[in-house]
Each structure stands twice: as C-alpha cells, then as structure tokens.
Amino acid sequence: MSARSFTDRDIHLALDGELPEDERAAYQIWLEANPDMKARSLRYAADNAALRNLFAGVLEEPVPARLVTAVNGEGPRRKQATPWWRMVAAASLLIAGGLGGYLAGMSGLGMGGDSDDRMAQLAIAAHQTFASDKNRPVEVDGSDQAYLTGWLSKRTGLTLVAPDLSKDGFTLLGGRLVPADGATAALMLYADADGNRISVYVVAEGTERSKGTFTLASGGPEAVYWQDEGYGCAIVGTLPPEQMGTVARNAYKQLIAGAART
Amino acid sequence: MRSRLMDDKKAAILQEIPRLRRYARALLRDRDSADDLVQDSLERALLRMDNWRTGESPRRWLFTIMHHLFIDQMRKVSRRGEAAILPLEASEALATPAIQAESVASREIVDALQQISPDRRAALVMVAIEGFSYAEAATMLGVPAGTLMSRIARGREELRGLLDDQARRRAIRIVEK
Missing domain, CATH: 1.10.1740.10 (RNA polymerase sigma factor, region 2, helix turn helix motif)
Structure with a gap:
C-alpha cells in the first residue's frame, strides 16, 4: 500500500476511529518510529479515557422529574426565571457597569421578574438615598455591632448578623431601617478606604427562590440578590463586577450562617 | 393516530x-x-x-x-x-457538583474543560465523550468536516496544556508546603 506520510492530525483520526482501515497498519509503523508522536498519542488517549470516565456516571443518574415533565407536558413547569437570571447573574458579575440598561431591559421582558425585581429596586432605592449621604448615612453606627444587629433583627423579624467584609476591604459604617412595601428592611452600609460604599439590604419577605442581579434601566448601582421563602437579601453597589460578585457572595454566606445559628 | x-x-x-x-x-x-x-x-x-x-x-x-x-x-x-x-451560591455549587464525589484529578479535568472555548469544547465532547463520528458531529455543529477536525485537534491540545499547567501548580503548592 502507498506509504502516505502521517502527521499529528492522524493521531486524532486514529483515536476517534476515523482513520481508514487500510491506513492503520502504516500508521502504527509510523507511530512506533516516532516516539514523540507515540507519547502524544498515549497522552491524548489517557485524557480521552479520563473525560469519558468522568461523565459516565451521568447516564446512571435518575432523570430529574422536571425533564420528564418537559416532554410529557404535565405538572408544574419550572419557573421561567431560572435560565435568564443565571445568565444575567453570571454576566453582570463579570462585566463593567455600562450594561445596566441592557440588564434592566432583560428583566423588563416580563420573564419571571416579580417580587425579586421589586426587592432589588427597593434595595437600590435605599442605597441611592442613604449611601450617598456623606454625613449621616446610618441611624446607628457600627461601633456597637451587637446593639445594631439586635435592633435590626427585632424590627425585621430576622436573625441578622453584620457580615464582616474586611477581607474585601469594607468596614461597617452602621445600619438603618428602611420601609419595604409594607414590611421593614434592614440596610447595613459599608465603606472601603477609597470611599466606595456598598449596602447590604435584608428583608423578611419573598415567595420564591431566586437570585440574580438587577440594575435600573437608567443605570446606576447594581444589586446582587438572593431570595428564598420569607427571606430576601440584596447587596448593592457600584464596584467592578468581579469584586461585586466576590463581596456579595461573602456577605450572603455570612448572613446565611448567622441566620442558621439560631 | x-x-x-x-x-x-x-x-x-x-x-x-x-x-x-x-x-x-x-x-x-x-x-x-x-x-x-x-x-x-x-x-x-x-x-x-x-x-x-x-x-x-x-x-x-x-x-x-x-x-x-x-x-x-x-x-x-x-x-x-x-x-x-x-x-x-457557594453552597448550591457544592451541593450539585458536575459529578459526584469529585476528586482533585477529576475536578482539574472538569475545570480545564471549562476553559476551552465553547466551540472547541462542544466538538471535543461530542466526539470524545459522546462518541459521535466526525461526520455526525460536523452536521450537528453545522461546520465543515475540516473545521470540526481542527477544533478537536486544538481542543485536545488545549486540554493537555491546561492539565499540565494544573499539575505544575499542584506540584509547586506541594513543594511550598
């Protein structure tokens, strides 16, 4: 047979079963004669096997009911909110603030955004009113944290802690109560050394599990929020998206851990 | 009917x-x-x-x-x-790993896979994990066979490089301890 010359491309063809039958013998000879190529072939084969093994278990998993329902068309459908907020959340954690309009536009499409959007709007409104107040942003300052959180907990009906965000460069200025559509929300304000301020807004409200980010159509600060039954929280600020995401997650984890302690 | x-x-x-x-x-x-x-x-x-x-x-x-x-x-x-x-949400991510009981090695592979560009990742996964032929994968991905081939070749090479980098970093961490 004609001894065509092989290249590293053929390694992939051979591995994927795409090398014509009548070329395989010649390929093997070529491989044996080229230790570099042989090593590469073995390595690719090992990586391939690892990939396959890694995901093999997925085939054995029980199929989630919502997927069966999607085909058979009975029962409750998943909330529309899920896919888009995941996208928006991921995206806005990672890009600069200029997209406010776009993000708000997305949530304005009527896909799911109800109580969570409303909560985010209230949190942003509170942040805009109070965080920009240079002299008196808070009612109770952060020097006595036990008093502050005790007061906020009592008034909101939640077990609140003031998250320690010093790792992210933010110190607690203090907190205040803000009205929240008939409920009372706690607003805790933080500042970093450059004077950037962020708010942690918590309210005992929420009817569904959701999370995402929200920015008003007119731009301005961004809210990263989580909502669960009877609990909602939003971290609001104007930080680079990645930093915003980190700070928000850090705050959220501490709030949840604090609430779980009781 | x-x-x-x-x-x-x-x-x-x-x-x-x-x-x-x-x-x-x-x-x-x-x-x-x-x-x-x-x-x-x-x-x-x-x-x-x-x-x-x-x-x-x-x-x-x-x-x-x-x-x-x-x-x-x-x-x-x-x-x-x-x-x-x-x-x-960290807790949620932990509760739903890509695969059960992720080991360090498997996490590294999953991480590396995520760093490959989506086009290459899709091509590689279709062929290497799902076992489709090049012709089938090219049709499903809507690209010519040659494009598919180079995506696979590049994807695989990229994966190898990423895994090597991770292994090196792991070795350095161990040395530093």
Whole structure:
C-alpha cells in the first residue's frame, strides 16, 4: 500500500476511529518510529479515557422529574426565571457597569421578574438615598455591632448578623431601617478606604427562590440578590463586577450562617 | 393516530435524556445550569416536533437543538466578556457538583474543560465523550468536516496544556508546603 506520510492530525483520526482501515497498519509503523508522536498519542488517549470516565456516571443518574415533565407536558413547569437570571447573574458579575440598561431591559421582558425585581429596586432605592449621604448615612453606627444587629433583627423579624467584609476591604459604617412595601428592611452600609460604599439590604419577605442581579434601566448601582421563602437579601453597589460578585457572595454566606445559628 | 405517533415520539425523546444530560454537564459543569439547558432543549424540541424526521433516532436532532441553545447562551455571556456560567451560591455549587464525589484529578479535568472555548469544547465532547463520528458531529455543529477536525485537534491540545499547567501548580503548592 502507498506509504502516505502521517502527521499529528492522524493521531486524532486514529483515536476517534476515523482513520481508514487500510491506513492503520502504516500508521502504527509510523507511530512506533516516532516516539514523540507515540507519547502524544498515549497522552491524548489517557485524557480521552479520563473525560469519558468522568461523565459516565451521568447516564446512571435518575432523570430529574422536571425533564420528564418537559416532554410529557404535565405538572408544574419550572419557573421561567431560572435560565435568564443565571445568565444575567453570571454576566453582570463579570462585566463593567455600562450594561445596566441592557440588564434592566432583560428583566423588563416580563420573564419571571416579580417580587425579586421589586426587592432589588427597593434595595437600590435605599442605597441611592442613604449611601450617598456623606454625613449621616446610618441611624446607628457600627461601633456597637451587637446593639445594631439586635435592633435590626427585632424590627425585621430576622436573625441578622453584620457580615464582616474586611477581607474585601469594607468596614461597617452602621445600619438603618428602611420601609419595604409594607414590611421593614434592614440596610447595613459599608465603606472601603477609597470611599466606595456598598449596602447590604435584608428583608423578611419573598415567595420564591431566586437570585440574580438587577440594575435600573437608567443605570446606576447594581444589586446582587438572593431570595428564598420569607427571606430576601440584596447587596448593592457600584464596584467592578468581579469584586461585586466576590463581596456579595461573602456577605450572603455570612448572613446565611448567622441566620442558621439560631 | 396523531396521539399514538406523538406518544411514540415522546418515548423516543425521553430515552435520549441521559445522553443529553451528559453532554450538557460536560459543556457547562454546573449541574443545575446543565439541566436547565436540557430542559430548554426539550421544550424547544416539542415545539418543533415536525422538524424531526420520523423513523430516525431523535438523538442527532436533539443534540443539534441543544448545541444551538448552548452557543446562543455562550454568545450572550461572552458579549459581556466572559464565557462561563457561574454558580452564584457557594453552597448550591457544592451541593450539585458536575459529578459526584469529585476528586482533585477529576475536578482539574472538569475545570480545564471549562476553559476551552465553547466551540472547541462542544466538538471535543461530542466526539470524545459522546462518541459521535466526525461526520455526525460536523452536521450537528453545522461546520465543515475540516473545521470540526481542527477544533478537536486544538481542543485536545488545549486540554493537555491546561492539565499540565494544573499539575505544575499542584506540584509547586506541594513543594511550598
């Protein structure tokens, strides 16, 4: 047979079963004669096997009911909110603030955004009113944290802690109560050394599990929020998206851990 | 007659769900995001049932639908600078790993896979994990065979490089301890 010359491309063809039958013998000879190529072939084969093994278990998993329902068309459908907020959340954690309009536009499409959007709007409104107040942003300052959180907990009906965000460069200025559509929300304000301020807004409200980010159509600060039954929280600020995401997650984890302690 | 045919079609689609889930999991890592993608694909498929030529397995048709949704999703995200869907909540991410009981080695592979560009990742996963032929994968991904080949070659080489980097970093960490 004609001894065509092989290249590293053929390694992939051979591995994927795409090398014509009548070329395989010649390929093997070529491989044996080229230790570099042989090593590469073995390595690719090992990586391939690892990939396959890694995901093999997925085939054995029980199929989630919502997927069966999607085909058979009975029962409750998943909330529309899920896919888009995941996208928006991921995206806005990672890009600069200029997209406010776009993000708000997305949530304005009527896909799911109800109580969570409303909560985010209230949190942003509170942040805009109070965080920009240079002299008196808070009612109770952060020097006595036990008093502050005790007061906020009592008034909101939640077990609140003031998250320690010093790792992210933010110190607690203090907190205040803000009205929240008939409920009372706690607003805790933080500042970093450059004077950037962020708010942690918590309210005992929420009817569904959701999370995402929200920015008003007119731009301005961004809210990263989580909502669960009877609990909602939003971290609001104007930080680079990645930093915003980190700070928000850090705050959220501490709030949840604090609430779980009781 | 229509409903009988419909039931058969649905049964055939249901059978493909495990495969679709595996493909999605390899593409997206996060379990919930992957299942969301599968669900979106199934919902879209049901709306376009007529596009599936009966008598054929729905597999390639479903994978094609899912691939389009995946690429749309990646484009939307990458327009904003990043091609990754992040699980926001740490506890949730931990509760739903891409695979059960992730070992360090398997986590490294999953991480590396996520760093490969979506086009290459899809090509590599279709062929290396899902076992499609080049011709099948090229059709589903809507690219010429030559393009598919180079995506696979580059994807595989990229994966190798990423795994080597991780192994080196791990070695350095061990030395530093």
